[in-house]
Amino acid sequence: MSTPQQFSRRTFLSTAAAATATGLVSGGPVAADVMTAAVDPTPLDGPIFVSTHAFARVANEKGMEILAAGGSLLDAIEMGIRETELDADNHSVAFGGTPNADGVVQLDACIMDHIYNAGSVAAIEDILHPISVARMVMERTKHVMLVGAGARKFALSQGVEPTNMLTEDRRQRWEEWLKTQEAMSLEESHDTIALVARGADGKLSGGCSTSGWGYKMAGRVGDSPIIGSGLYVDGQVGAAGSTGLGENVMRYCGSFMVVDFMARGAHPQDACIETVRTMGRKDPQDLQDMSLNFCAVDRFGRHGAAGSDAGFHYSVTTREGSQLINAVTVVE
Numbered sequence: 001m002s003t004p005q006q007f008s009r010r011t012f013l014s015t016a017a018a019a020t021a022t023g024l025v026s027g028g029p030v031a032a033d034v035m036t037a038a039v040d041p042t043p044l045d046g047p048i049f050v051s052t053h054a055f056a057r058v059a060n061e062k063g064m065e066i067l068a069a070g071g072s073l074l075d076a077i078e079m080g081i082r083e084t085e086l087d088a089d090n091h092s093v094a095f096g097g098t099p100n101a102d103g104v105v106q107l108d109a110c111i112m113d114h115i116y117n118a119g120s121v122a123a124i125e126d127i128l129h130p131i132s133v134a135r136m137v138m139e140r141t142k143h144v145m146l147v148g149a150g151a152r153k154f155a156l157s158q159g160v161e162p163t164n165m166l167t168e169d170r171r172q173r174w175e176e177w178l179k180t181q182e183a184m185s186l187e188e189s190h191d192t193i194a195l196v197a198r199g200a201d202g203k204l205s206g207g208c209s210t211s212g213w214g215y216k217m218a219g220r221v222g223d224s225p226i227i228g229s230g231l232y233v234d235g236q237v238g239a240a241g242s243t244g245l246g247e248n249v250m251r252y253c254g255s256f257m258v259v260d261f262m263a264r265g266a267h268p269q270d271a272c273i274e275t276v277r278t279m280g281r282k283d284p285q286d287l288q289d290m291s292l293n294f295c296a297v298d299r300f301g302r303h304g305a306a307g308s309d310a311g312f313h314y315s316v317t318t319r320e321g322s323q324l325i326n327a328v329t330v331v332e
C-alpha cells in the first residue's frame with residue numbers, strides 16, 4: 001500500500017508535469033506547489049482563513065479578530081460569515097441577495113466543525129443570518145438540515161427576529177428581469193462565501209452562505225447547504241468549500257472530493273485541481289460551462305484553490321495579513 005507521500009509524489013507530480021506540458025492548467029505555480037506538497041508538510045504557526053472571492057476578505061479578517069479575542073474557531077467562522085451576510089452591496093449572500101423568480105430571497109447556508117458535526121439550512125426566508133441558524137441546527141437539534149418554512153419556524157423559535165431581506169434595489173432589478181426574463185450575466189447572478197479555516201491548534205472548521213442563483217425557481221437548493229458538496233471538513237485532513245453552479249457541484253459531492261484527495265496526500269491546491277479535472281472528465285458538458293470552483297486548507301495550514309472560471313480568486317488571511325490570490329484555472 002502506498003503512503004500518502006508516495007501517492008502525492010507519483011500521482012500529483014506527474015499530474016502537474018502532464019498538465020504543464022499540455023497546457024491543462026494555468027494561472028498558478030502548480031509544479032512548485034506540488035513539490036511543496038510532497039516534501040514540506042510543516043505546519044503553519046498560527047491560524048489561517050481561506051475563502052472564496054475578494055468580498056470574503058472581511059469575513060477572514062473578522063474571523064481572525066474573533067480568534068484573537070479568545071473566540072472558538074466555530075465562532076470565528078460564524079461571525080466572519082455574518083459580516084458578508086450583512087453587506088447589502090453583495091448581491092449573492094443574505095441581505096441584498098438576488099431573489100428567486102417569485103421575487104423572494106431564499107437563502108442557503110451550512111457550517112461544520114472538526115469532529116464531523118454539521119448544521120444546515122436551505123431555502124430559508126426572512127432570516128438575516130442563515131449561518132447562525134445553521135449553527136443552531138447543529139448545536140440545538142438532533143438534525144443536520146432544515147429547509148424552507150420549517151427552517152424559518154425553527155429560527156423564530158430560537159428568538160431570531162424576521163427581517164425583510166429584499167432590498168429596494170434588488171426588488172427593482174427583479175421587476176426589470178420580470179419584464180424581459182433575460183438571463184443575467186454570470187457575474188451578476190451568483191456567488192457564495194465558502195470560508196474554511198485552521199486554528200493555531202490545528203483544528204479545522206468551515207461555513208458557507210449564499211442567496212444562490214439569481215431568479216432561481218422557488219424552492220431551488222444549490223450545493224452550498226449540502227454537506228459534502230458546498231462544504232466539507234474532515235478534522236484529520238482538511239476542509240474545502242465551493243462556489244459556482246451548484247447543480248454541477250452537488251452531483252459529484254465536490255467539496256468531499258477535494259478533501260478526499262487531500263486525505264490521500266494531495267496538497268490543497270492539487271486536490272482542488274484534481275477535483276475540477278475529475279468532474280470535467282466525467283461530465284458530458286464542456287468544463288468551461290460548468291462553473292466549478294474550490295478553495296481548501298489542510299491540517300498543516302497549507303491552502304490552495306482551483307476552478308473552471310478564469311476569474312476565480314480566493315482570499316487568504318494569516319497573522320501576516322490578507323491576500324487575494326488568483327486561483328489556478330483548469331481548462332480542458
Ligand code: ASP
Nearest residue numbers: 191192212222243244246
Ligand atoms: N454555488 C451557488 C449555488 O449554486 C452559487 C455560487 O456559488 O455561485 O447556489
